[in-house]
Amino acid sequence: MLGKTIENVRNMGPLVHNITNYVTVNDVANVILACGGSPIMSDEPDDVEDITSICHGLNINIGTLNKSSIEGMFKAGKKANELGHIVLLDPVGAGASALRTNTALKLIEEVKFDVIRGNISEIKTLVLGSGTTKGVDADAADAVTDANLKDMVALAKEVAEKFDSIIAITGAIDLVADKDRCFVIRNGRPEMGRITGTGCQLSGMIPAFVAANPDNKLEAVAAAICTMGSAGEIGFERMQPGDGNSTYRNRIIDAIFNMDAATLDKYAKFEIM
Amino acid sequence: MLGKTIENVRNMGPLVHNITNYVTVNDVANVILACGGSPIMSDEPDDVEDITSICHGLNINIGTLNKSSIEGMFKAGKKANELGHIVLLDPVGAGASALRTNTALKLIEEVKFDVIRGNISEIKTLVLGSGTTKGVDADAADAVTDANLKDMVALAKEVAEKFDSIIAITGAIDLVADKDRCFVIRNGRPEMGRITGTGCQLSGMIPAFVAANPDNKLEAVAAAICTMGSAGEIGFERMQPGDGNSTYRNRIIDAIFNMDAATLDKYAKFEIM
Amino acid sequence: MLGKTIENVRNMGPLVHNITNYVTVNDVANVILACGGSPIMSDEPDDVEDITSICHGLNINIGTLNKSSIEGMFKAGKKANELGHIVLLDPVGAGASALRTNTALKLIEEVKFDVIRGNISEIKTLVLGSGTTKGVDADAADAVTDANLKDMVALAKEVAEKFDSIIAITGAIDLVADKDRCFVIRNGRPEMGRITGTGCQLSGMIPAFVAANPDNKLEAVAAAICTMGSAGEIGFERMQPGDGNSTYRNRIIDAIFNMDAATLDKYAKFEIM
Numbered sequence: 001m002l003g004k005t006i007e008n009v010r011n012m013g014p015l016v017h018n019i020t021n022y023v024t025v026n027d028v029a030n031v032i033l034a035c036g037g038s039p040i041m042s043d044e045p046d047d048v049e050d051i052t053s054i055c056h057g058l059n060i061n062i063g064t065l066n067k068s069s070i071e072g073m074f075k076a077g078k079k080a081n082e083l084g085h086i087v088l089l090d091p092v093g094a095g096a097s098a099l100r101t102n103t104a105l106k107l108i109e110e111v112k113f114d115v116i117r118g119n120i121s122e123i124k125t126l127v128l129g130s131g132t133t134k135g136v137d138a139d140a141a142d143a144v145t146d147a148n149l150k151d152m153v154a155l156a157k158e159v160a161e162k163f164d165s166i167i168a169i170t171g172a173i174d175l176v177a178d179k180d181r182c183f184v185i186r187n188g189r190p191e192m193g194r195i196t197g198t199g200c201q202l203s204g205m206i207p208a209f210v211a212a213n214p215d216n217k218l219e220a221v222a223a224a225i226c227t228m229g230s231a232g233e234i235g236f237e238r239m240q241p242g243d244g245n246s247t248y249r250n251r252i253i254d255a256i257f258n259m260d261a262a263t264l265d266k267y268a269k270f271e272i273m
Numbered sequence: 274m275l276g277k278t279i280e281n282v283r284n285m286g287p288l289v290h291n292i293t294n295y296v297t298v299n300d301v302a303n304v305i306l307a308c309g310g311s312p313i314m315s316d317e318p319d320d321v322e323d324i325t326s327i328c329h330g331l332n333i334n335i336g337t338l339n340k341s342s343i344e345g346m347f348k349a350g351k352k353a354n355e356l357g358h359i360v361l362l363d364p365v366g367a368g369a370s371a372l373r374t375n376t377a378l379k380l381i382e383e384v385k386f387d388v389i390r391g392n393i394s395e396i397k398t399l400v401l402g403s404g405t406t407k408g409v410d411a412d413a414a415d416a417v418t419d420a421n422l423k424d425m426v427a428l429a430k431e432v433a434e435k436f437d438s439i440i441a442i443t444g445a446i447d448l449v450a451d452k453d454r455c456f457v458i459r460n461g462r463p464e465m466g467r468i469t470g471t472g473c474q475l476s477g478m479i480p481a482f483v484a485a486n487p488d489n490k491l492e493a494v495a496a497a498i499c500t501m502g503s504a505g506e507i508g509f510e511r512m513q514p515g516d517g518n519s520t521y522r523n524r525i526i527d528a529i530f531n532m533d534a535a536t537l538d539k540y541a542k543f544e545i546m
Numbered sequence: 547m548l549g550k551t552i553e554n555v556r557n558m559g560p561l562v563h564n565i566t567n568y569v570t571v572n573d574v575a576n577v578i579l580a581c582g583g584s585p586i587m588s589d590e591p592d593d594v595e596d597i598t599s600i601c602h603g604l605n606i607n608i609g610t611l612n613k614s615s616i617e618g619m620f621k622a623g624k625k626a627n628e629l630g631h632i633v634l635l636d637p638v639g640a641g642a643s644a645l646r647t648n649t650a651l652k653l654i655e656e657v658k659f660d661v662i663r664g665n666i667s668e669i670k671t672l673v674l675g676s677g678t679t680k681g682v683d684a685d686a687a688d689a690v691t692d693a694n695l696k697d698m699v700a701l702a703k704e705v706a707e708k709f710d711s712i713i714a715i716t717g718a719i720d721l722v723a724d725k726d727r728c729f730v731i732r733n734g735r736p737e738m739g740r741i742t743g744t745g746c747q748l749s750g751m752i753p754a755f756v757a758a759n760p761d762n763k764l765e766a767v768a769a770a771i772c773t774m775g776s777a778g779e780i781g782f783e784r785m786q787p788g789d790g791n792s793t794y795r796n797r798i799i800d801a802i803f804n805m806d807a808a809t810l811d812k813y814a815k816f817e818i819m
Contacts, residue, residue: 022295022568023575023587029296029469034518038410039469040366041296044339050370066590066614068339093586097596137584194803196575196585238515242784244803245580246796250519257467257517295568302569302742307791311683312742313639314569317612323643341612511788523792530740530790 002268003261005213005223010036014056014211017080018204019043019073021063021092024197027253028059028204034257035227037208043069048076057085057207060111061200062103063092070103077111086210088115089165090203095125105129108163114210115221116159117168117203120144120152127159137193144173153182153273166221168206170199174229176222183222185270187229189236194245198252202228205256222270230267231255275541276534278486278496283309287329287484290353291477292316292346294336294365297470300526301332301477307530308500310481316342321349330358330480333384334473335376336365343376350384359483361388362438363476368398378402381436387483388494389432390441390476393417393425400432410466417446426455426546439494441479443472447502449495456495458543460502462509467518471525475501478529495543503540504528548814549807551759551769556582560602560757563626564750565589565619567609567638570743573799574605574750580803581773583754589615594622603631603753606657607746608649609638616649623657632756634661635711636749641671651675654709660756661767662705663714663749666690666698673705683739690719699728699819712767714752716745720775722768729768731816733775735782740791744798748774751802768816776813777801 015038020028025041032039042051045068052058058080060073080087089111091104104126108116116126119138144152152169156177160167169175174185192198206224213220235251288311293301298314305312315324318341325331331353333346353360362384364377377399381389389399392411417425425442429450433440442448447458465471479497486493508524561584566574571587578585588597591614598604604626606619626633635657637650650672654662662672665684690698698715702723706713715721720731738744752770759766781797 021587023571023585025296026299026469026572030519030522033467033469039296040369041294041337042366042370043337044372046340047338047370047372050372051366054369064587064589065593067592093588093597096586096600097588097593099590099593099596194579196572196579234515242780242797242800242804244800246576246799246803249576250523250796251515253519254515254517257519258515298569299572299742303792303795306740306742312569313642314567314610315639315643316610317645319613320611320643320645323645324639327642507788523796524788526792527788527790530792531788 002219002223002226003265005209005220006035006227006259006264007261008212009208012212013038014208015040015054016057016059016204016207017042017052017055017076018059019069019076020059020061020200023063024200027197027201030253031201031256032204032208034253035205035208039204043072045071045075048072049079052076052080052085053083055085056211058087059204059207060088060107061090061092061203062100063200065103073107074110077107081112086114086207087111088117088203088207089113090200091118091122091126094122101125101130113165114217115166115168115206116163117170117206120169120171123159123167123169138171144169144171144175153184156182166218168221168225170202170225174225176218176225178218181218182273183270184273185222185225185229187226187267187269188232191236191248192232195249198228226268226270227256227259227264230264231259233267275492275496275499276538278482278493279308279500279532279537280534281485282481285485286311287481288313288327289330289332289477289480290315290325290328290349291332292342292349293332293334293473296336297473300470300474303526304474304529305477305481307526308478308481312477316345318344318348321345322352325349325353325358326356328358329484331360332477332480333361333380334363334365334476335373336473338376346380347383350380354385359387359480360384361390361476361480362386363473364391364395364399367395374398374403386438387490388439388441388479389436390443390479393442393444396432396440396442411444417442417444417448426457429455439491441494441498443475443498447498449491449498451491454491455546456543457546458495458498458502460499460540460542461505464509464521465505468522471501499541499543500529500532500537503537504532506540547811548765548769548772549811551755551766552581552773552805552810553807554758555754558758559584560754561586561600562603562605562750562753563588563598563601563622564605565615565622566605566607566746569609570746573743573747576799577747577802578750578754580799581751581754585750589618591617591621594618595625598622598626599629601631602757604633605750605753606634606653607636607638607749608646609746611649619653620656623653627658632660632753633657634663634749634753635659636746637664637668637672640668647671647676659711660763661712661714661752662709663716663752666715666717669705669713669715684717690715690717690721699730702728712764714767714771716748716771720771722764722771724764727764728819729816730819731768731771731775733772733813733815734778737782737794738778741795744774772814772816773802773805773810776810777805779813
């Protein structure tokens with residue numbers, strides 16, 4: 001069911017404008033290339049409108065925001081909205097600082113986001129207006145589990161309705177919801193949390209998937225998440241004794257590079273609630 | 274013929290100052306180390322003159338330019354000129370935004386560049402003053418091919434004369450020209466386009482090659498490009514089933530690390546027109 | 547003796563705030579994760595106080611300092627001091643530019659550092675107020691050797707007393723001193739100098755080690771350095787024909803990921819003088 005979406009990415013080769021953090025930006029670029037898209041990075045306010053105009057999607061990630069890049073985020077976001085481009089927000093560390101929380105909230109007010117992707121603590125912060133994020137990782141007390149799944153799915157749908165966006169909450173169990181439907185995804189491995197930036201990488205891929213599948217946006221976001229999680233599983237199968245998180249990072253990106261429709265359909269584990 | 278040039282890099286260990294983008298900067302640093310040089314990065318206007326003064330070459334890459342780093346580019350470029358250091362311009366995305374096009378053109382006006390390296394769309398933009406760059410990749414319609422080779426070689430020589438610089442146009446076929454001679458290089462593999470930053474890496478290596486071979490600048494630039502392309506071929510030979518663009522990136526840098534004069538001479542495929 | 551310290555890091559999972567350079571930041575993040583800590587990066591002056599408040603340690607690295615991040619360093623350092631957090635300074639390139647030298651000296655005046663880690667040229671610059679740093683690498687004439695070891699140990703202790711900090715001078719022989727004791731460490735391999743950022747990575751790990759071992763700070767710093775050096779040895783054992791500095795980088799981080807108390811105790815080579 002989802003396999004076709006990655007084929008569409010490879011056929012279209014969507015160009016994704018990224019205003020993202022300098023920690024994981026190289027991996028974000030290589031992951032976008034791996035899935036069949038093309039990345040371009042620009043955060044200078046005087047540059048972003050021109051750059052986003054030639055792209056198909058925009059990924060705004062506040063992981064290492066600064067005064068100048070924040071201005072760039074607003075300008076790029078509004079321009080992308082004007083042009084009808086896909087826009088994603090990754091509110092990295094919302095809840096961990098006032099600047100991050102306020103920037104994310106103000107972005108949501110002034111820019112229409114097709115997708116908001118974060119961990120559960122970041123998403124809760126956006127809803128509540130304040131948070132308890134433990135750095136850039138989710139608070140364990142907040143985690144989506146089998147025990148609270150029904151409530152969490154309802155929450156995801158509510159947030160999706162509130163922000164009129166697809167909401168992707170990633171963690172051990174991933175949720176991808178619009179106001180009516182929620183994909184509950186069980187791909188990936190816990191060892192992925194020991195690599196920096198798998199979330200950022202996902203946020204780079206999603207606009208490529210959505211731009212290439214405009215009539216099935218919810219499926220496209222779910223497919224991107226299943227692609228990352230499946231790649232985490234395939235990459236782990238290839239690990240050798242002595243390998244660690246650095247090699248695992250490479251193997252995951254490699255697995256995305258080699259992902260085809262059949263492999264994605266074979267690995268993807270989800271239900272729709 | 275070109276093998277000696279990389280030996281000279283390894284013997285001299287030139288120090289290269291890089292004002293480059295934050296996307297590919299880590300790979301640029303590792304590639305400069307791999308070929309025998311030493312990298313230092315600094316873009317703060319108040320820092321760049323001191324830093325460039327202790328270096329042998331300067332690499333200016335506008336891939337993620339901002340107001341502050343642009344100021345740093347002009348200050349560093351002028352200082353490096355004063356000191357007679359090798360200076361290279363990589364006009365990433367010229368043609369994709371007014372800021373990039375204008376910054377590249379103004380840099381060329383105010384700084385003397387020994388080498389300008391870009392894809393064909395970026396180089397055409399510099400000549401025409403405007404462009405049709407598709408993001409950071411060349412427009413396919415512009416590509417150097419066997420069918421238009423003679424015209425493209427003539428164009429490269431003209432641009433070299435116009436800017437009084439060595440012009441390196443990289444793509445499936447690479448051209449390295451001064452006003453009289455043009456190396457036509459056929460190394461590398463198409464899969465290198467699926468890795469972010471092989472062009473940026475090349476722009477980091479070139480000042481090291483030229484600084485270590487001051488009497489043969491054109492050959493030095495050609496040798497750097499043959500080194501990157503040969504490493505792309507050698508790295509590809511080492512790919513295993515399941516490997517993708519992330520591992521390929523590592524194998525290319527590894528192959529540069531292991532490149533010696535004999536290997537470079539064996540792999541380098543070029544003619545002079 | 548040192549093995550227990552890395553177990554403590556893995557048990558505690560300390561959160562480390564990094565204001566570091568954009569060249570090696572991704573490797574710094576992955577190395578902190580590899581040793582059992584958690585990284586967060588933020589350099590915006592309006593963000594750093596909130597971020598450092600939720601962390602256990604702060605790593606200030608001036609490798610690509612700019613006006614904005616310098617302001618962030620002072621604000622974060624003072625806040626971390628207020629909260630009693632571990633604070634480390636990595637004076638990258640002190641001696642190579644006036645801005646770097648002056649920033650490092652002013653930071654030492656206004657912020658209390660638990661640890662200062664640099665190469666010998668950088669540390670000498672801090673003492674003398676000016677330096678002869680060759681880029682970001684130590685001047686060979688300054689190196690710690692068996693011939694000058696006694697004098698260098700005395701120097702390290704003096705500097706430690708002067709700055710009331712643990713001083714870590716890394717090179718072929720590493721010194722970790724407070725005013726009374728100096729660990730002389732002989733781990734690592736010369737090939738590590740051909741990878742960008744092993745020093746930066748170490749500076750990211752040290753606050754995690756010290757935060758998790760508050761009653762044995764000197765041992766904790768020594769253990770972090772032995773971990774990096776041992777990983778350099780273990781990673782090198784795993785190198786295959788054709789591998790180079792890019793793969794070596796991955797194997798070192800992998801070896802840190804897999805480092806346990808027994809392995810660290812087996813590999814660590816040090817004496818206390």
